[in-house]
Structure formats: C-alpha cells, structure tokens
Amino acid sequence: MDEPPEEAEDYELSVGDVMTDGYVAVPADISIEEATDRFQEFAPEDPTQTTIYYTYILDEDDRLIGVASLREMLSAPDDDPLSSIMKEEVVSFHETADAEQAAMDVADLHYPAVPVVDDDGQLVGIVRSDTLVDVMEAESSEDMLRMQGMNLPELGASDLTDVEEQRSKIMLDASLSDILRIRVPWLIVALAGGFLAGGVIGVYEDTLEAVVILAFFIPVVMDMGGNVGTQSSTIFIRGVVLGHIDKSNVVRRIGKETAVGALIGLMVGAVAAVVAFMWLGRADIAYVVFGAMVGTSIVAALVGFLIPWLVYLIGQDPAAASNPIVTTIKDVSGLLIYFGLATLLVIELGV
C-alpha cells in the first residue's frame, strides 16, 4: 500500500485530496516523556483532529520511519528513548493512491488513521477513517449517477463537504440549466442508439409488413436485453470497484457471466414463449420469441461485462461510459436476432 497504484484513475479522488495535517511527528531520538509532552502540546486549529492518538516518527529528512501509540508511550518508562517502543512496520498510503481503495483498506485494517507519504517517503499528512466514510459516500453516489449517464463536474476542492455537495446534492439543487447540461448529453448519445435499433427494424420492414404482430414483442425483447445487461454491468462495476474482478480472473468471470446469461435466457425465454403462444396461438412466433430471448440474454450478459472492462482498460470510468454502449449493442443485436429469426422461421420457412 505504500506504492502508487498500477493504474492511476484520474477521475477519482486521491488520498492526497482528502488527507489532513492533524498529527504529531517527532524525531526518533527524543525520550518517551518528551514525545508525550509534544503530543499534549499539539493543538490543531480544528479540535476534532485531536482524536488521533498516534505519534509518527521521522528521520532527519522527514521520512516516515515508525509509529508509536499513546497507549504504548504511557505504559513505557518515561526516560526511555522513543525508538525503544517505535513500531517500524508502518502501513502508509502514497499520496496519489485512490481514496476509495484506501477507504476499503482502512476498513479492513481497523486503523483510525493511516499516514500518507510522497515519492521520497516523507510524511505529508494523515488520512482519517472518518474522512474515508465521506469518500465512500461520495464515490458510491458518483458511481450510481455516472452509470445513468450523468456528466458530473470535475472536482476542484479538497474539502469533502464540497465533494458531497458537488456529487449528490447538485442533482437536486442545481439550476435547471446546470441539470440539463449534466443530463442531456448522454441522452442524445443514447438517442443515437435508439435510432440505430430503429434502423434494424427498418431493415426488416418487409418482414414486419407481412406479419405486423411481430411488433408486439419488440418491447419484450428490448426489455429483456436491457434488464440482463444492466444487471451484468452493475455487478461488474461493483466487482471492479471492490477489487473482486481484476486481470487475473476477468476472462473466467466473463465466461461465467455469459453462461449465466444463457441460463437466464433459457428460463425467461421459455416463459415468454409460452405467454406469446397463449396470446397469439402461433407456434412459429413463440419459437422466434424464445430464440430471440436466449440470444439477447447471452449478448447482453457478455457485453454487460466486456464493455465496462474495455472502458476500464483504456483508463476511462466504466460507470460513466458503459451504459449507452451496452444499451445500443444489446438493442441492435436483440432486434437483429429477433427479426432475423422471424424472417427465417415465419416468412421463408413458414414453420
């Protein structure tokens, strides 16, 4: 954790953005009594910062070399050097580390604060676990809003109160023009996807003209792809954020998700085919609906994992960019499968 992450995600908060300077740092060669005094003298401007009871120990170049808890300082003889109780295995974050990842690490470690160092190993701040609760809140809100295509403003301030305002409340309290600027661009992109899907129907105009009741199942096929696809990409994006999906297992994960998509398609497609048959009394159309549901579900599950992964690989935020691409691919492929099967089974073969 003391190295910068392999892939810096510049759309996320870094540890350096959220660290504070409410800590005590001393050289190693002073006595425990002196260190305890320094701790008591420490009076940060913000009194809430006094709740961190660690003393960080630096070498002559301000590099972090150890840590001592106030508990240990109180239990040891006053005249002993601080180095006698110093713990040298210090968990630290690099200042460029991702703050959301740091929050999860801190939760696992059960530390109330973790020191932050720069490239030279010099102590530049501490990051507090209560601050990281704010980070989790802001980042999870951001993920959810970005997944629905909301083009949130870049972070300017290092004050997390601002971050929360910017990331969540803005969607409610911003001016109408700001809200439209955030929400409309993605809807225009998604509109292009809708027209592409409409174009697929246009390609099969003759089929639809011949059997107009085929149109009844357009919503069924589109909703199926949409629901399976958003389930998949939500699972995928949470998996990446929480560290459950990475390069070592992504191929296996995508394979499993595609198999899940096939099974879901078989189950839901069977139900849909039965309902379609009861509605119209036509076995040929029921076969087409079944085939389209299975095909759409497989494609939607596959692209629901694959597209966010590709977006992540090129260094973009998968939550922001994946949804319109996934929607367009599953709409176009779902309608192609549906009308393609219909043209084959209903028109040409007359099943």
Added chain:
Amino acid sequence: MDEPPEEAEDYELSVGDVMTDGYVAVPADISIEEATDRFQEFAPEDPTQTTIYYTYILDEDDRLIGVASLREMLSAPDDDPLSSIMKEEVVSFHETADAEQAAMDVADLHYPAVPVVDDDGQLVGIVRSDTLVDVMEAESSEDMLRMQGMNLPELGASDLTDVEEQRSKIMLDASLSDILRIRVPWLIVALAGGFLAGGVIGVYEDTLEAVVILAFFIPVVMDMGGNVGTQSSTIFIRGVVLGHIDKSNVVRRIGKETAVGALIGLMVGAVAAVVAFMWLGRADIAYVVFGAMVGTSIVAALVGFLIPWLVYLIGQDPAAASNPIVTTIKDVSGLLIYFGLATLLVIELGV
C-alpha cells in the same frame, strides 16, 4: 441522534449489528489517575480495538452520563475526580438506529467512535468509524444491486466481513443456481411489464398495419423513457439515502423533476423529430415522434421520483422495488402516447 429513527428500515443494518465492545467504561467518582490506569489495563482480545482513546462514564445503573478523552486525562491533575473533566454532552446512537445513517453522521462529526445505548440509556457498545466505512461500502453495493432487481439474501451475521461477502461478492462467486435465484425473479416481473407494453402495440395493430414504419421509432421512444426514468430514480434514491429528500420537500422535488423531464423532452424530442424527418421525409411522423418524446420524458421523470417515494412510504426498499414498476409505467404510457398521437395525427387527421 440518541432517539430511534422515525421510520425504522428493517431491510438495513442497524448500529447494534455493527457495534463492538472494545471500550473502557468507568464510574464518575473515581480519580483521573485511576481512570488512566483502567484505560491502560484494558486489554481487549482484538488489539486493533485499543485505538479508541475515550473513556465512557456510567452511573450506577450503567447509563451513559459522560465521556473523557485520554488527552484530557493526561493534561489534568492526577488526583482530581474524573467528573471534573467529564464532558456531559455525549453524542450517542440508539442500538436500533440505521447504520448507514450513522456512518454519514459520524463522517460529519469527525469522531473515531460513537457510543451506543439501549432504550434505558445504558451503554451497550461503541460503533467505530472504520467499521462504518464497511457499512457504507456494503450498503451502497446493495443499493446498486437491488436497483437492478437483485434479490439479495437477508443478513444473518453481525460480522461485516460476512456482509460484504453476502452483498457483493456473492454476485460473482455464488453457484449458478444461487445466482439464478437472485436474478431471475425480477426478470420475470419485468417480462410482465414488457408484455404489457407489447399489449399496447397490440391495441394499435390497425394503426401499425396501415403505417408500418411507425414501428421504427418504438426503440427510440422506449429508450428515451428508460433513460430519463432511471436517471430520475437514481437521483431520487441517492437523495433519500443521503437525507436530501424528505417529507418536507418531496412535493417540490417531484415538481421540479417533472419540469426537468419536460425540458429534457423538448430538447431531445426536437433532435429526434429532425432525425425522423430526415430519415423518412414525413412531417406527420416527425410531429408524432416529438410529441411522444416530450410526453414520455415527463411521465418517466415523474414516476422516476413518485414510485420510489411511494415504495419508501410503505416501508419497502425503494432501490429494490421501484425499477420494474417505473419501467412498466414509462413503457406503457410512452407507447400509448406514441401510438395514440400516431392514430390521431397520421391516420385520422392525416397531418
């Protein structure tokens, strides 16, 4: 914060589920030196729990009456009674309080831990801010997964490591049968919505038979409603979770969102109408597309806020139950508006 919440949300973790017993509690009448000794003697099984440097002060009935920080204890004369430095204004949580709300409160308060009391005001545990990072992580993952209709298992354990496993990783590592049990039920519900939408097209079979190219815009109208509706319900659900939406402002919020929906519909609908006209060269169909986009966008924004609010009012999780209802309403109403307008303008009036 020391009262139970007005509406207990039984699908969420409570503070009591995540509290620990890693704290020191003493009577008020002992000396500061004695209290400091008790603090040093305190040796919980889990050494990470020693990072909380507060002493909680109880009356003879174990009710929490004050708190003192180790810092204050070290700075005061050893022989003074602990009551001389005791802070009587103690922020505490009731054990039934919602853990996610507690996490956000702790982040605002900047406390590393907050004491937890029962109905009698007796101290029953403390909740640590690092634990609450876990809570935020688990709850936000859960919100996202539930919004996509995933039927997550009820919480059994009070160990947050289990919670995280249950809530996020299960979607990746569970057996195929478990995954299908979690994901398929909602897809079947959504399938019913898709058939309802298909039924609307069925009602207008004659219109579609007469002008089959109307089918080309079914995906456009459905995608528009879907995208606006999921944006709205995502914003709404985050707003409720973060406390920005409540009974005092919900009517105004819903009104504003509906206005936003209308503006979005006007903007995106204008683009869609121009594209439709360029594609088919028919002004009548362009008018119909424009009207349907505006109508769908208004309905989707309105129900995107209204349905989660109604679900919340009856005590259910809005993230879990809203999506299929919103999808069905916007699909049915969007297609009704589209084909209704088409029947009027294209068939009957021949605009």
